[in-house]
Amino acid sequence: MTRIIAVVNQKGGVGKTTTAVNLAAALAEAKRRVLLVDLDPQGNATMASGIDKRTAKPSGCEVLLEEAPIESAILHTPAGFDLLPGSRDLTAAEIKLMDMLARESRLKEQLAKLGERYHTILIDCPPSLHLLTVNALTAAHGVLIPVQCEYFALEGLTSLLDTVKAVRARLNPHLEIDGLLRTMYDVRNNLGNDVSAQLAKHFGDKLLRSVIPRNVRLAEAPSHGQPINLYDRESRGAIAYFGLAGELLRRDRAVGTAAAARHAPVVAPAHDAGMATEAPPSIASLLVR
Ligand code: ATP
Numbered sequence: 001m002t003r004i005i006a007v008v009n010q011k012g013g014v015g016k017t018t019t020a021v022n023l024a025a026a027l028a029e030a031k032r033r034v035l036l037v038d039l040d041p042q043g044n045a046t047m048a049s050g051i052d053k054r055t056a057k058p059s060g061c062e063v064l065l066e067e068a069p070i071e072s073a074i075l076h077t078p079a080g081f082d083l084l085p086g087s088r089d090l091t092a093a094e095i096k097l098m099d100m101l102a103r104e105s106r107l108k109e110q111l112a113k114l115g116e117r118y119h120t121i122l123i124d125c126p127p128s129l130h131l132l133t134v135n136a137l138t139a140a141h142g143v144l145i146p147v148q149c150e151y152f153a154l155e156g157l158t159s160l161l162d163t164v165k166a167v168r169a170r171l172n173p174h175l176e177i178d179g180l181l182r183t184m185y186d187v188r189n190n191l192g193n194d195v196s197a198q199l200a201k202h203f204g205d206k207l208l209r210s211v212i213p214r215n216v217r218l219a220e221a222p223s224h225g226q227p228i229n230l231y232d233r234e235s236r237g238a239i240a241y242f243g244l245a246g247e248l249l250r251r252d253r254a255v256g257t258a259a260a261a262r263h264a265p266v267v268a269p270a271h272d273a274g275m276a277t278e279a280p281p282s283i284a285s286l287l288v289r
């Protein structure tokens with residue numbers, strides 16, 4: 001089943017785009033079929049994936065407004081994942097959507113047309129809780145929240161969690177928090193430890209174990225139009241995003257195994273030689289840390 005994950009935090013510059021692009025690339029290396037949806041009018045995820053946001057047409061704007069079929073807008077990127085590009089036009093799309101019917105579920109309806117083509121769909125959200133982000137939350141199964149390890153890290157998380165609750169109540173009852181991800185962690189100061197302690201206290205096991213360090217190679221990669229695994233795969237940033245992909249994959253597998261156990265037949269079949277099993281991904285050694 002496709003898992004749709006919205007990368008959300010209305011706070012600007014916390015690492016949403018860096019996380020969406022590099023997680024998409026790491027999952028693609030692990031042989032997952034991945035679609036990255038750039039839902040931010042800044043179009044940063046599009047550029048960081050090596051696609052020019054000024055020429056990528058049709059884009060997410062036309063798709064949301066039903067002016068172009070979603071299949072016609074999806075592009076393949078050099079890192080092996082697919083991209084629904086974003087651009088400034090998304091601002092206009094957001095305004096036009098205001099007056100439309102089912103305005104919150106436009107993205108969900110469009111992604112449904114892709115069936116089971118992808119294992120994972122990641123949505124890079126803009127730094128706001130307005131209609132584009134509400135569309136992402138309505139379409140998503142899970143929310144991934146990057147949190148910058150700085151003094152005001154918790155600020156704004158309450159309004160974000162309130163929005164998640166409101167969407168759950170009215171639009172998408174199954175929406176889950178997949179996890180909080182610490183980004184731009186600086187080992188040279190104690191602030192990261194303090195922020196980690198606060199996050200652990202408030203969010204318990206929703207705080208992901210993976211931590212993304214502050215790493216200059218992660219900041220450089222977008223200007224080369226490359227995810228970190230293509231730009232510098234030995235860097236600490238690349239290793240951290242491989243680790244995050246591994247953590248999410250392992251958790252998905254654990255959930256899948258538990259669900260399968262719940263639905264397992266009481267009498268096991270005599271043999272299951274005909275059952276297809278997924279080959280382990282080639283990058284498994286990197287992902288399992
Ligand atoms: P916005 O809210 O504007 O969409 P964002 O939450 O998507 O921002 P990013 O664009 O991913 O945040 O990151 C903000 C800036 O910080 C960018 O210049 C990015 O290259 C840099 N950056 C992100 N993560 C790291 C990191 N771990 N180490 C160093 N620089 C980083």
Ligand code: MG
Pocket residue numbers: 016017018040044124125126
């Ligand atoms: Mg961004």
